[in-house]
Every structure is written in structure tokens, then in C-alpha cells.
Amino acid sequence: MHTVKDVAKLLGLTEHTIRYYTDKGLVPNVQRDKNNNRLFNDENINFLIGAKNLKKCGMSVDEIKYYVDLCLEGDSTIQERYEIILTQKEAALAQLEEAKQRADFMIKKELHYRDILNKIIPDDTNPAKWVKDKLPTTHS
Known part of the structure; x- marks a missing residue:
């Protein structure tokens, strides 16, 4: 059995987060x-690892709680859990695309x-120097 402090060190979470979860x-x-x-036993730690990973993927605590509840119901919920993961995967891929667009913008900047x-x-990045009729279109 492991204490909150032990599990915090093991998983890289704060003790507060473990208590909250x-x-x-x-x-x-x-x-x-x-x-x-x-x-905490090994199964408890597995649930914490799952919660930590799902949280990193953008799921709310309420969504993770629902997912955990489905897990506890057993195999009859596999399809629903699968659909939750698919939805979360799509959200993560959309976030990745947005991050790529931000990175591309910053590379161009x-x-x-x-130059x-x-x-x-010449410096066209300072708004104080922009002329009203000649506003930059790509360097804001």
C-alpha cells in the first residue's frame, strides 16, 4: 500500500491533485x-494514471468521472468508452492542427x-508606424 506522498512522487502529481481526484x-x-x-494499491494507482492521462488529453474531471463509472460497470460499456476515446482523439488532433498553425505563424514572424x-x-511590425491606408495584412 502507498501513501498520497508516495503516489505523488511516483506519478509526478501533486498531493493535492491526488486527494482531489x-x-x-x-x-x-x-x-x-x-x-x-x-x-493506494496497484489498481488505485492505475486509475490515477488513467485520470492523469485523460486530463492531459483535455478531458474534464466530470468527463473522467463518467468514464471511470463506465469502467466500473464492466464490459457492457466498452463501446461507449471507445466512443469517448474517439471523440477525445478528434479533439486532440484538432488541437494539434491549431498548434501547428500557431507554430507556422511564429516561424514566419x-x-x-x-529580415x-x-x-x-523596413520595420512594418510596429503599429505606431502604420499608415491608415496602408495597414499590413500578414504581420499583425
Whole structure:
């Protein structure tokens, strides 16, 4: 059995997060010692790992709780859990695409600034220098 402190070190989570996840029902069947301290077994740790990963993927605590509840219901919920994962995968892929677009924008911005610094083009990035009828269209 592991303490909150042990599990926090093991999983790279804060003790507060572990207590919060436990209180929210993301970790079923956590035992308590005689002083009412949480004690975690391997199954509890697996649920924490799952919650940590699902949270990283953008799921809310309520969504993770629903997923955990489905897991506890057993094999009859596999299809529904699969659909949740598919939905989350699509959201993650959309976020990845948005991140790629932001990175591309910043790469272009960096190259533009490099051209300004190398005096290849004039500085058109400072809004204080923009002329009303000649606003830049790509370098905001």
C-alpha cells in the first residue's frame, strides 16, 4: 500500500491533485488507515494514471468521472468508452492542427523579424508606424 506522498512522487502529481481526484471519485475503492489517511494499491494507482492521462488529453474531471463509472460497470460499456476515446482523439488532433498553425505563424514572424534586423526590409511590425491606408495584412 502507498501513501498520497508516495503516489505523488511516483506519478509526478501533486498531493493535492491526488486527494482531489480521490474526492471526485476518479479513484474507486481507496482504503484508509486507522488515522483516515488514504492508502493506494496497484489498481488505485492505475486509475490515477488513467485520470492523469485523460486530463492531459483535455478531458474534464466530470468527463473522467463518467468514464471511470463506465469502467466500473464492466464490459457492457466498452463501446461507449471507445466512443469517448474517439471523440477525445478528434479533439486532440484538432488541437494539434491549431498548434501547428500557431507554430507556422511564429516561424514566419521570426523570419520576417530576421529580415528586418538584417535590414532587408523596413520595420512594418510596429503599429505606431502604420499608415491608415496602408495597414499590413500578414504581420499583425
